[in-house]
Amino acid sequence: MTRSPTPRKLENEHGHDLGSAELPKPGTPERLEAERKLVRKLDSRLLPTVVVIYIMNYIDRNGITTARLKGMQQDLGISDIQYATVIAVLYASYCPGQIPSNM
Numbered sequence: 001m002t003r004s005p006t007p008r009k010l011e012n013e014h015g016h017d018l019g020s021a022e023l024p025k026p027g028t029p030e031r032l033e034a035e036r037k038l039v040r041k042l043d044s045r046l047l048p049t050v051v052v053i054y055i056m057n058y059i060d061r062n063g064i065t066t067a068r069l070k071g072m073q074q075d076l077g078i079s080d081i082q083y084a085t086v087i088a089v090l091y092a093s094y095c096p097g098q099i100p101s102n103m
Contacts, residue, residue, distance in 0.1 A: 050100055057094050064090060 024031035064072075064087065073083050 053100075054098075057098070060090060061094060 024034065068083065073080075078086075
């Protein structure tokens with residue numbers, strides 16, 4: 001004796017009940033449309049953030065070198081070793097930031 005699937009209780013992020021509904025079976029046009037909408041929604045929320053992070057990393061990487069050539073190191077009164085430490089910290093944070101932008 002097989003049982004029919006139990007409907008899932010749907011709630012929004014605030015815990016409000018959205019009613020009960022069964023998910024469409026995989027491969028059906030309704031399921032494909034729902035998946036397409038979900039991917040579009042995720043892309044529209046995540047990709048702008050990833051793009052901004054990538055642009056800011058690019059500006060930081062190139063800007064720090066240009067700033068040194070324009071006299072930033074002398075203006076701040078830091079030594080070559082201190083400047084190298086700053087660059088190492090910048091690149092250590094830059095590399096993990098590249099992982100999501102390159103996926």
